[in-house]
Amino acid sequence: MEKARFFYAARSTMGVNFTYDSPCWYAYRFESAKAxxxxxxxxxxxxxxxxxxxxxxxxxxxxxGFKTSSFADGIIFEADPADPFLCFRFR
Numbered sequence: 001m002e003k004a005r006f007f008y009a010a011r012s013t014m015g016v017n018f019t020y021d022s023p024c025w026y027a028y029r030f031e032s033a034k035a036x037x038x039x040x041x042x043x044x045x046x047x048x049x050x051x052x053x054x055x056x057x058x059x060x061x062x063x064x065g066f067k068t069s070s071f072a073d074g075i076i077f078e079a080d081p082a083d084p085f086l087c088f089r090f091r
Contacts, residue, residue: 007036008060011043011052020055020062027060 007030014024030036036054043052055063 006031006057007033008055008057009036009040009052010055010060010063013051015049015051016053020059025063027055027063029060 009028009030010020011026011028012018012022012024013026014022018024028036028039030039040052040054044050045052
């Protein structure tokens with residue numbers, strides 16, 4: 001069986017100049033690079049402040065680990081399609 005491949009993005013409430021272990025970061029998982037890239041394109045800037053970017057799985061897990069104390073496979077925030085800034089469940 002083929003292992004699922006996911007793509008990740010992150011958003012910071014304070015801007016991308018903060019380290020990934022800061023509590024201002026949120027991670028999002030997408031099933032395709034195209035969906036992830038479209039989300040980043042739409043949410044990259046808030047006013048003139050850059051707040052979102054594509055990240056690796058390792059960075060996404062670091063962000064989640066800071067919030068959950070867990071690096072178990074599959075634990076990641078999932079973006080709500082109606083409001084991508086709202087993380088409503090773990091996967």
